[in-house]
Amino acid sequence: MSALAMGGGGGGGSMPSETAPQYDPAVEYRAGLTALQAQRWADAEKSFRHVLAVSPRDANTNYLMALSKIGRSDYKGARSYLEKAVKLEPAMIPAHEQLGIALAKLGEADKAKEQLDWFTARATTCGTACADATVLQQGAAAVQAAIGAGKQARVAVPGLLMFASTQAGDGAYLAAVALINEHRYNDAILSLRAAEQVFGPHPDILTYLGFANRKLKRYDIAEAYYRRALAVAPGHRGATEYYGEMMLERGDVAGATRMLAQLDAQCTFGCAEADELRRWIVRRSNAS
Missing domain, CATH: 1.25.40 (Serine Threonine Protein Phosphatase 5, Tetratricopeptide repeat)
Incomplete structure (x- = not known):
């Protein structure tokens, strides 16, 4: 009999597709956040890797994976995840900040300067009265200091709103549903993204992000969210x-x-x- 028919070396006789681990991305995402908060970098990286295996285009998870790498002083590894995060979500301010710092730490001052230029341009567009003005100013200062320090730049995993409670995430989600019912789709998207920071690529959140974008006639964006939801939960x-x-x-x-x-x-x-x-x-x- 063939090795496959006899169950091979595993002894179970099941097909690989039947015995492969099945991960719930939302559960793994929360586990990764908990590990990250406890500075258990390897555990965080493992959990976020499971999430990205199902939802590779999730900007939040790419960013958090980068923080896990930074915690282990793997700045080169962090760089690739940060670059993907800002590509997927160009307005993600913390990812731009950490990318600029990581590039400075790697000795790539010119590329770090590109991130500083991004902060300058964004701050100019934003103005002093916009909601992100202070965060942009702080991010620019952090990148500027890292460029000045070069490879000696001090790097620390930031404490962010990403550690918000599940209650806060549920509140943001319920607020988004109410906003959708009121046809306030742009506001709903903001609330859904806040919920997504807490729960990761949850299929309910992704579905509503698709729905809100669809109502705004952003069909390509909506389709991407629907596909992501179905990849997570077919x-x-x-x-x-x-x-x-x-x-x-x-x-x-x-x-x-x-x-x-x-x-x-x-x-x-x-x-x-x-x-x-x-x-x-x-x-x-x-x-x-």
């Missing part, structure tokens, strides 16, 4: 329904029909999400 009925509705809005009837088929396969005895998407498809067909 059976998420809300994301499947809303993604199908958006497909109809963009004229993709076949795509919406595929989403409905997925819902029907999940909802043996029917469910509200399948019924609602079916109504959308019928209305679309009647209007054609």
Whole structure:
């Protein structure tokens, strides 16, 4: 008999896909935050690696992974995650600050200066009265000091709002839902991002981020959020329904029909999400 048929060296006889670890990104994200706060850098890195395996385009997790690397004095490793974080979320001020400091620490003063220039440009656009004025000023000062110190720059993992309680995260999420019901989608997105900092790539948060962006006609951004939600939770009925509705809005009837088929396969005895998407498809067909 083949090694596979006999179970190989593992003795279980199961397929690798059946025995591979299954990680809940939201749980791993919170575990990573707890480890980071306790300065258990290796544990934090392990948890954030599990999150990124499912949701590699999550800017918050890339940033937190970088902080885990910084805690272990791995500035080169931190740099790549920080660069990805600011690419995914260009307005992420703490990531720009830590990137500038890490680059200075690595002896790349010219590139660190690019981050300082980013702070200068952002501060000019922001003005002295905007909400981020103080944070931008502090970030610029930190990067400037690091450039001056060069490889001798002192680096410390910052204590940030990322350690907000789950209650604060729940509050931000509930506020976002209320704002969506009031059609205040831009405000809802801000609240959802605050919740995302606490809970990471949670499928409910990603789904609502997709929904709010869709209502603002930002279809490409909405699609990216729906896809991320379904990558984290393939059976998420809300994301499947809303993604199908958006497909109809963009004229993709076949795509919406595929989403409905997925819902029907999940909802043996029917469910509200399948019924609602079916109504959308019928209305679309009647209007054609």
